[in-house]
Amino acid sequence: MSHYIRSKAFGGTFFFTVNLQNRQLTTLVDNVDLLRDSVRCVKSKHPFEIVAWVVLPDHMHAIWRLPEYDNDYSQRWKLIKTNFTKKLKRRTDVQNKTWQNRFWEHEIRTNHDLQTHINYCYLNPVKHGYVQSTHDWPYSSFHRDVKNGLYDFSWNGFLDSAE
Structure with missing residues (x-):
């Protein structure tokens, strides 16, 4: 069995990839309201800053900044996934396992790394x-960042130079 070593940096910034168990489903975008409610619920009890987030039909990418006294992103993901699954089961007749067991995490250590991962999130649907x-x-915090003047509405990242 693999032994996963997760970063334990307090107050760190982390990039995550979280997948549905069945990668052929569109559960996340079909029920994005339940996902948003689940995130809000967890954030109210276990605060974190959403730096970037994109939800695709079968997976999502997020970048979080944790409070300086905290490093427990695993508990937050567990609560979000559990909350979403409970809400989903009340809404639908789905009884299968919703999520893959694990998630992928990467600690962001530089501004360049942060910008690269934000761009990755925003370009993922393309x-x-x-x-x-x-x-x-x-289903992306890109729209929030446009509203806040961090991105231009027509930004398409590295795709612009490839055209």
């Missing part, structure tokens, strides 16, 4: 062929 442009994907 990469997967769901939309032609970043601003066309509704």
Whole structure:
């Protein structure tokens, strides 16, 4: 059995990939309201800053910054996944396992690394062929960042130089 070693940095910034068990489903975008409610519920009891987040049909990427006194992102993910699953089972007749057991995490250590991972989040729907442009994907904190002046509405990252 693999032995996973997770970063334990207090107040760290982390990039995550979280997958559904069945990667053929569209559960996350079909029930994005339940996911948002689950995140809000967990954030109210276990605060963290959402630096970036993108939800795709079968997986999501997020970048969180934890409070300086805290390093327990695993508990937050467990609570979000559990809360979402309970809400989903009340809404639908799905009884199968919803999530893959683990999630992938990477500690962000530099500003360049942070920007690279934010861009990765925002470009992911384009990469997967769901939309032609970043601003066309509704399930992303990209829209918040446009509103806050951090990104231009027409930004399409590294795709601009490839055209």
